[in-house]
Amino acid sequence: MDRADVLSGAAFKAVLRAALVFVLVLAAMTVFSIRLIDKAMTEQVRARVVEMERSISGISDDQTPSNIAELVAQVTRGSAGQTLAYAVFDASGLRLAGNTSIRPEHGTWVEVPYTLELPAHLGDDATERVFLMHAVTINGMTLVVGRSTEHIVAAKREALRGFALTGFVVVLATLGIGYALSSRSQRALEDMEAVLDRVSRGETTARIAAAGGNDQIDRIARRMNEHLDQLDALFQQTRRTSASVAHDLRRPLARATIGMERALARAEAGEDASTEIGKALADLSHLQSVIASILRIARIESGDVAEMQPLDLRDVLDEVAETFVPVAEDAGQRLVYGRADGPLSVMGDAEMLAQLVVNLVQNAITHAGAGATITLAGRDVPEGIEIAVSDTGQGIPAEMRAKVLEPFFQADAARTGEGSGLGLPLVKAIADRHGGTLSLEDAAPGLRVRAVLPRLTAS
Numbered sequence: 001m002d003r004a005d006v007l008s009g010a011a012f013k014a015v016l017r018a019a020l021v022f023v024l025v026l027a028a029m030t031v032f033s034i035r036l037i038d039k040a041m042t043e044q045v046r047a048r049v050v051e052m053e054r055s056i057s058g059i060s061d062d063q064t065p066s067n068i069a070e071l072v073a074q075v076t077r078g079s080a081g082q083t084l085a086y087a088v089f090d091a092s093g094l095r096l097a098g099n100t101s102i103r104p105e106h107g108t109w110v111e112v113p114y115t116l117e118l119p120a121h122l123g124d125d126a127t128e129r130v131f132l133m134h135a136v137t138i139n140g141m142t143l144v145v146g147r148s149t150e151h152i153v154a155a156k157r158e159a160l161r162g163f164a165l166t167g168f169v170v171v172l173a174t175l176g177i178g179y180a181l182s183s184r185s186q187r188a189l190e191d192m193e194a195v196l197d198r199v200s201r202g203e204t205t206a207r208i209a210a211a212g213g214n215d216q217i218d219r220i221a222r223r224m225n226e227h228l229d230q231l232d233a234l235f236q237q238t239r240r241t242s243a244s245v246a247h248d249l250r251r252p253l254a255r256a257t258i259g260m261e262r263a264l265a266r267a268e269a270g271e272d273a274s275t276e277i278g279k280a281l282a283d284l285s286h287l288q289s290v291i292a293s294i295l296r297i298a299r300i301e302s303g304d305v306a307e308m309q310p311l312d313l314r315d316v317l318d319e320v321a322e323t324f325v326p327v328a329e330d331a332g333q334r335l336v337y338g339r340a341d342g343p344l345s346v347m348g349d350a351e352m353l354a355q356l357v358v359n360l361v362q363n364a365i366t367h368a369g370a371g372a373t374i375t376l377a378g379r380d381v382p383e384g385i386e387i388a389v390s391d392t393g394q395g396i397p398a399e400m401r402a403k404v405l406e407p408f409f410q411a412d413a414a415r416t417g418e419g420s421g422l423g424l425p426l427v428k429a430i431a432d433r434h435g436g437t438l439s440l441e442d443a444a445p446g447l448r449v450r451a452v453l454p455r456l457t458a459s
Helices: 001-007 010-059 063-077 150-200 216-268 275-303 313-330 350-368 423-431
Strands: 084-091 095-098 111-115 129-138 141-148 307-312 335-337 345-348 373-381 384-391 437-442 447-453
Touching: 010 063, 010 129, 010 141, 063 084, 063 095, 063 141, 084 129, 095 447, 129 150, 129 373, 150 216, 216 275, 307 313, 307 350, 313 335, 313 345, 313 350, 313 373, 313 384, 345 350, 350 373, 350 384, 350 423, 350 447, 423 437
Parallel strands: 335 373
Antiparallel strands: 084 095, 084 141, 111 129, 129 141, 307 345, 373 384, 384 447, 437 447
16 A cells, blocks of 8 residues: 555545644644733732732831831841842832842832842852832832742743643644544555456456445445446346347348348249248348337437427327227227326427337237237326326236346247337337336236326426
C-alpha cells in the first residue's frame, strides 16, 4: 500500500481538516483562558495589596511619621520583605523606609519590573521581578505597597503548557485515527479495483468481499456487487441471445439456401421452380422479420425513437381490435374488446404502442388454441393507464413467466416452433421506453398480460 495514497485519502484529509480546526479553536480558547487567568489573579493581587494597605493604615492611625516609617522598616526587614514591596515617603518625596524607590501617584496602580533592596541579613538577591504597586496617603505621607506577579506569570505559563500538551496529544491521536481509517479505506478501494480489473478481464463472477459494516465504502461495495450481478446477468443473457440468434437465423437461412439450390436444379432441368423459390422467399421473409425485430428492440432500448406525443390510447386499441376480430374468427377464436368510456391519455409513440397491442393480441391468438376467447381492454386504474390482453388458453407456468420476456426464449426446448421468441421482449421494451411496467398473471384459465403506462396529467 502506497503511503502517499493513504495520506491523500478522503478519511485522512477529513481528519486533517478536523485537526486544523481543533488547533484553531484550541488556540482561541488558550488566549481567552489565559486572559481570564491573568484578569482573575491580578484582581486577587490587587485585593491583597489593598488589604495590606488597610492593615498598615489601621495600625498607623495614631502613629507619628517616624513610627510609621519604623513599622514599614520592620516589615521589610522580615521574610515578607523578600517578596513584598513596601515604602513610605514624606510630603517632599523623601523615602523614610522601605525596599523600593518606586513612588506612584496617589491612588494609581503601576506594574513595573524591579529588584527589591534587601537588608544584609536577608542576603543579596538581585533577581528582578514584576511588581504590581499601589500608593495611598496616610497622615500626609505616601505609603507604597506592592506584590510580585510572578505567580501569575507561572500560572499562565502552566496553562499554556497544558493547552499545548493537550493539543499535541489530541492532534497526534486524531491523525493516527485518520491514518488508520484512511488505510482501511485504501485497502477496501484497492480490493474494489482488483475485483473490477478481474471483471474487465472477463471474470464476471468476481465480487467484492463483504466487510459487514455500514459505512459509505461498505454500502458502495454492496451496490457495486448488485450492479456486478446485473452485469453478469446481462452477459449471460447476451450469450444466450447470441446462441439463440445463431440457431434461429441458421434454420430459415439453411432452408432458403436448400430451396434456392433445388430451384436452380429444377430450372437447369427445364422444370418449373416457382414452388421452391416461393418457399425460399418465405424463409427469407421470416429471416428479415426476425432481424427487423432485433433492430427495433435495440433502437427502443437505446432511446432512438420518435418524440413522444400526447394521445388517446383508445384510438390505438380501436384500430387493433377492428383488425384482429376477423383474424381471431379465422383461427376459430373470439376476440372481445372492452372499450373504455373515458379518454386514456398517455404521452407516447402511437406506432410503438400499436406494435405493443398487436404483439399481445397476436401472441394470444397464436398460443391460446382453437375455441379460446381473447379479451382486449384498456382502462384507467390507480397505477396509470392499463392495457390488458387475456385468453382462455393453457397459459404459462409461473416459473416461466419471467423467462418468456427474454429475447428468443421459447417454451419449446427443442425450438421446433415457428415463433421467434421476440414478441413479448419487444412488448417489454416498448413498455419500458414509455416508463411503464409489464406483468404476466394467471387468468384462471389462461394468461393475462398487463401493460401499465403513466397517465398523462393536465399541465
